[in-house]
Amino acid sequence: xxxxxxxxxxxxxxxxxxxxxxxxxxxxxxxxxxxxxxxxxxxxxxxxxxxxxxxxxxxxxxxxxxxxxxxxxxxxxxxxxxxxxxxxxxxxxxxxxxxxxxxxxxxxxxxxxxxxxxxxxxxxxxxxxxxxxxx
Numbered sequence: 224x225x226x227x228x229x230x231x232x233x234x235x236x237x238x239x240x241x242x243x244x245x246x247x248x249x250x251x252x253x254x255x256x257x258x259x260x261x262x263x264x265x266x267x268x269x270x271x272x273x274x275x276x277x278x279x280x281x282x283x284x285x286x287x288x289x290x291x292x293x294x295x296x297x298x299x300x301x302x303x304x305x306x307x308x309x310x311x312x313x314x315x316x317x318x319x320x321x322x323x324x325x326x327x328x329x330x331x332x333x334x335x336x337x338x339x340x341x342x343x344x345x346x347x348x349x350x351x352x353x354x355x356x357x358x
C-alpha cells in the first residue's frame with residue numbers, strides 16, 4: 224500500500240516537474256525580441272554561408288525587417304497569402320546580397336526547403352482560389 228502511494232506521488236511529482244519545465248521553455252522562446260530572433264537567424268546564416276562582414280550587416284537588416292513584419296502579421300492573424308509574400312520578398316532581398324553559391328546553399332537548408340515547398344503549395348492554392356473567384 225505504501226509503495227503504491229509512493230509511486231503515485233513520484234509520478235505526480237515527475238509529471239508536474241516536466242510540465243513546468245516545458246512551460247518555462249515555451250515562455251523563454253516566446254520572450255525573444257524581434258532583434259534577438261533576427262540576430263539568431265543572421266548568426267546562423269553567417270556561420271553556415273561564410274558571410275563577409277558587409278553581407279552579415281545587410282542580412283541582419285533584412286532579417287530584422289522580415290522578423291518585425293512577420294511578428295506584426297502574426298499578431299493580427301494575417302491571411303496566409305501575406306506570409307507567402309513576406310517570405311518571397313525576403314528571399315528576393317537575400318538573393319541580392321548573397322553570391323549564387325551562397326544563395327543555393329542557403330536554399331538547400333532543409334527547413335528552408337520545407338518553407339519553400341509550403342510557400343509554393345500555398346501560392347498554387349491562392350491562385351486556384353483566385354481563378355475560381357474570377358469565373
